Amino acid sequence: xxxxxxxxxECLEKLLPVQDALDVLKGKWxxxxxxxxxxxxxxxxxxxxxxxxxxxxxxxSKELKELEINLMVTRQVSETRPVTVRYQITxxxxxxxxxxxxxxxxxxxxxxxxxxxxxKERG
Amino acid sequence: xxxxxxxxxECLEKLLPVQDALDVLKGKWxxxxxxxxxxxxxxxxxxxxxxxxxxxxxxxSKELKELEINLMVTRQVSETRPVTVRYQITxxxxxxxxxxxxxxxxxxxxxxxxxxxxxKERG
DNA sequence: CAGAATCCGGTCAGATACTG
DNA sequence: CAGTATCTGACCGGATTCTG
Numbered sequence: 001x002x003x004x005x006x007x008x009x010e011c012l013e014k015l016l017p018v019q020d021a022l023d024v025l026k027g028k029w030x031x032x033x034x035x036x037x038x039x040x041x042x043x044x045x046x047x048x049x050x051x052x053x054x055x056x057x058x059x060x061s062k063e064l065k066e067l068e069i070n071l072m073v074t075r076q077v078s079e080t081r082p083v084t085v086r087y088q089i090t091x092x093x094x095x096x097x098x099x100x101x102x103x104x105x106x107x108x109x110x111x112x113x114x115x116x117x118x119x120k121e122r123g
Numbered sequence: 124x125x126x127x128x129x130x131x132x133e134c135l136e137k138l139l140p141v142q143d144a145l146d147v148l149k150g151k152w153x154x155x156x157x158x159x160x161x162x163x164x165x166x167x168x169x170x171x172x173x174x175x176x177x178x179x180x181x182x183x184s185k186e187l188k189e190l191e192i193n194l195m196v197t198r199q200v201s202e203t204r205p206v207t208v209r210y211q212i213t214x215x216x217x218x219x220x221x222x223x224x225x226x227x228x229x230x231x232x233x234x235x236x237x238x239x240x241x242x243k244e245r246g
Numbered sequence: 247c248a249g250a251a252t253c254c255g256g257t258c259a260g261a262t263a264c265t266g
Numbered sequence: 267c268a269g270t271a272t273c274t275g276a277c278c279g280g281a282t283t284c285t286g
Contacts, residue, residue, distance in 0.1 A: 017230030018154055018223060024233060026149060028259080031141055045268050056260065057269060071236055082266080082267050092236060095229065100141060102225035106218065107140030110147060113194055113215060151279075168248050179280060184249060205247050205286080251284075258277075265270070 021099065024070045029055055029063045031100060037073060037089035038097070045085055072096070144222065147193045152178055152186045154223060160196060160212035161220070168208055195219070 025031055029052060036051045037043060043051070049060055064087060067073045072093035076086045148154055152175060159174045160166060166174070172183055187210060190196045195216035199209045 014227065015155060015158060017234055018226045019230070020233055021226040021230030022148065022154070024230075025145065028142075031145070032138060035138060049268095054260095056262095058261095058271090059259065061269060062259095070233070071240060077268095085268060095232070099225045099229045102222045103141045103144040104137065105140075106222045107142070107144030109218070110143055110193070111140055117194060172248095177280095179282095180249060181251090181281090182279065185279090200248095208248060247286100249285085251282100253282085254280085256278085256280105258275105260274085260276100262273085263271080266268095 024066075024072070025096070025099070027063065029059060030067065033060070033063055033067065034072060034089065034093060034096065035100070037087060038094060042086050042088045045087070048087065067093070147189075147195070148219070148222070150186065152182060153190065156183070156186055156190065157195060157212065157216060157219065158223070160210060161217060165209055165211045168210070171210065190216075 032052045032055075033048065036048060040047070040051075045057075045060070048064075049055060049057060052060065055063075064073065064075070068075055071090060074088045074090055076088070078084045078086070155175045155178075156171065159171060163170070163174075168180075168183070171187075172178060172180060175183065178186075187196065187198070191198055194213060197211045197213055199211070201207045201209070
């Protein structure tokens, strides 16, 4: 990200998109929801709630709204009886996969590093 | 991340490292601090505060502690008068660069997508 | 210089209950 | 089924002041 011919200020400006990405992905549930939707392609509310362990309907609803605003998922209502709602991952939503992978590989390494340093501290 | 021969449960277990990575990077300041330290290799407290615009000493101190725990930075105190403290990015800290890059590229795309969809909504 | 201490408002997120 | 409403405690993060 940094090149010697850039000022710190220029580098910091580059961080705006990074913060945007982090905003979209932040929180306890978003990546889980995205992953479930990538897995199933399409889900109802209940099915999502069952697959994202521990999430309350309130949080699920809130997170889905944010994901919809960010074009990650679509929401389709069928006026049946009772109404059925389908959440779908968008192609765009799938495009975060490389980001999740980068987080995964680094996170995995990180776990090992932390474990190793804890062993060292104990002697 | 998902393969057809994996259950949703197995996929969700894979998400633990992702959450770990997100935890290390989360908050308003961590990536900025890391970026400044990658740029300078080494900084004093004041120098950091000057380069991370708007951060208070309290937050800077707190974030640095967390980054130290996660082995991203080291803290070296010289018993001079007055004491000088140097924060250094670790090699390990530099290893998040691919993650930041992934976040950057996706975040940049994301800005464009959101902008485009807002233009569309306005007509 | 390099922080710690204190105070405070805002948001996050969980539990529970309720609606059409 | 697909959510909403309300209450609550925990935590985040800023402002200000103080210390060695």
